[in-house]
Amino acid sequence: MRGDMGFAVFNPERHAAVGNSAGGNSPFFFTGDVESDAKYFIMPEMGFSMPLNETTHVALAVVGNGGMNTTYRENFFSWNNTTPPRDVTIGVDMMQVLVPISAAFKVNEDHAVGASLVFAETRFRAYGLQAFQYFDSPAPNGFGMTITSDPDHLTNKGFDYSYGAGIRLGWLGEFMDDKVTLGLTYASRTWMTKLDKYKGLFAEQGDFDIPENYGIGIAIKPAKNLVIAADVVRINYNDVASVGNPGPGIAIFPGFGAALAIPSVADASKELGNDNGMGFGWENQTVYKLGIQYGVNNRLQLRAGYNYGKSPISNDQLTFNTLAPATVERHYSFGFTYKANDNLEVTGTYMYAASNTQTNCAQSILNCVEIGMHQNVLGLTFGWVLDPGPVALEEYGDSDWAGINFDGWYAGLGVGQSKYGDIDEASANTRTEGWKVYGGYQFNKYLGIEGGYANLNDMTSRTGAVVTNLAADAWTLGAVLSYPVTEKLSVMGKLGAAYVLADAKVKNGAALTVRSGDDSYEPNYGVGVSYALLDNLNLRLEWERFDRKEYDIDLVTAGLALKF
Structure with missing residues (x-):
């Protein structure tokens, strides 16, 4: 039996350039060269497995299935710089969470089969696509093109949620005295409810299923502490209409005739939202892993890995994929597992997806387009192992090592809400999500030192025609004072400093947004309570303040701290 809990910091760096910014003027005067502002995401994960008897195990997990997110502050789909204004943010925000409930059965000493019922949730929003509505509107209020079947459910509708389920099946077989292991896996299409708020954007009236995939793998053990593995996985993106249906393609005719490269202009049945509506034009992908x-x-234990999958975006489908430039092809990963004691394993992972750029011209209404992305992922997982089993133990080496003395060290994660103070709340949205990660050393039960990173998110205020957006994050370092009230409950106080990185954007009416930065060292202090759930796991509730000259930022979080 074992349980695992961890998180990863996901850092995708994406950019898009269109029109003359990418090397050729758009016949519809679209232009821009911009990077996405949304660059850091926390991806939590957890799971456990347990035996029911000698041949049957059950498991439950909660994992992120990735998603797509872009936040472009310069709107390259701004028609004539007015529809919408160029400084209106454009992008999409999709997050998917999977909850597989699994059972595995050991058929005999060499073969096992497994099945999972996988529940899924998708959260999605799109914003800044008002130009699509304008092109769809009849003259004289637009171009009268057939772009969307439902312009009222295309963009800026806030978050919508979709739920669904699918199945996964697997087989594992061991051969040649357990030196060779073969595996097969199959995941059905995950059938999701429709995103009704965006039934004018996604094909089949807002349908966005998770595609089917299947694969085969082999693992070879030349020695009991050495495993070399290879997998091949096929992902059938093209079977999901909103993902695989073609979007705007290559323009054959110059000037305004480039609009004929939009499939729905020639065939209204391909309008966004229809059963055969336009999509992102993704092709099926084969991923090779080593x-x-x-x-x-x-x-x-140490690990290294490499995988390659050709970009699913063909070079004639770049127009829509400016919103989700999933262009990366090569991934490199490194990791370790450290067995702190008989019951605790600490696993760390770093993955780098190498930068890959796709560019092409004659892309329908945009002409030249360039999109690209690279990614960094840094993850940390803690595993509580009550019964590791003989195979898991033998994959460590034979030589003895006393290990690293982590006594006194701890790490944690807190999630909650940030609030910007000293601002007129009647005209401002001052509360938003906030989170932090931290680590520290406890000298004794009264005194410790702690450092970390806090994402304070942003706030927006309005005074007449002036709209101000403030966004901040911070690196912190300070002393933590604790006083035990009972054996399990302690009160805490924190005093230190923070390096606050703040960005301000001010828009006055129709004028372009003015951006500025204000990074500085500021006092950081707070109070909280800590309750010991287990010997090495504490629940922490905290309030802390980042004391800036112009405005204060309060962060209230609840989370867990793990003592090593």
Whole structure:
């Protein structure tokens, strides 16, 4: 039996350029060269497995399935710089969470099968696509093109949610005295409810299912502490209409004739939202993976991996994919597992997806387009192992190592709400999500030192025609004072400093947005309570303030701290 809990910091860096910014004027005067502002995301994960008897195990997990997010502050789909204004943010925000409930059965000593019922949730919003509505509107209020079947459910409708389920099946077989392991996996299409708020954007009236995939893998153990593995996985993006249906393609005719490269202009049945409506034009993808794991000693395993999957975006489908430039092809990963004691494993992972750019001209209404992305992922997972089993133990090395003395060290994650103070709340949205990650050292039960990173998100205020947006994050370092009230409950106080990175955007009426930065060292202090759930796991509730000269930022969080 074991349980795992962890998180990853996901850092996608995306950019898009269109029109003359990408090397050729758009016949509809679209232009822009911009990077996405949304660059850091926390992806939590957890799971556990347990045996029911000698042949049957059950498991439950909660994992992120990725998604797509872009926040472009310069709107490259701004028609004539007015519809919408160029400084109106454009982008999409999609998050998917999977909850597989699994059972595995050991058929005999060499073969096992498994099945999962996978529940899924999708959260989505799109914003800044008003130009699509304008092109769809009849003259003289637009171009009268057939772009969307429902212009009222195309953009700026806030978050919508979709729910669904699918199945996964798998087989694992061991051969040649357990030196070779083969595996097969199949995941059905996950059938989701419709995103009704965006039934004028996604094909089939807002349908956005998770595609089917299947794969085969092999693992070879030349030595008991060395595993070399390879997998091939096929993902059928093209079967999901909103993902695989073609969008605007290559323009054959110059000037305004480039609009004929939009499939729905020639065939109204392909309007966004229809059963055969336009999509992102993704092709099916085959992903090849190679990995190696080496047990250094009785406490440490090291891993490295590489995978390659050709971009699912063909070079004639770049127009819509400016909103979600999933262009990366090569991924490199490194990781370790450290066995702190008989019951605790700490696993760390770093993944780098190398930068890949796709560019092409004659892209329907945009002409030249360039999109690109690279990614960094840094993850940390803690595993509580009550019964590791003989195979898991032998994959560590034979040599003894006393290990690293982590006594006194701890790390944690807190999620909650930030609030910007000293601002007229009648005309401002001052409350938003906030979170932090931190680590520290406890000298004794009264005194510790702690440092971390806090994402304070943003706020927006309006005074007449002037709209101000403030966004901030911070790096912190300070002393933590604790006083035990009972054996499990302690009160805490924190005093230190923070390096606050703040960005301000001010828009006055129709004028372009003025951007400025204001990074500075500021006092950081707070109070909280800590309750010991387990010997090495504490629940923490905290309030802290980032004391700026112009305005204060309060962060209230609840989270967990793990003592090593």
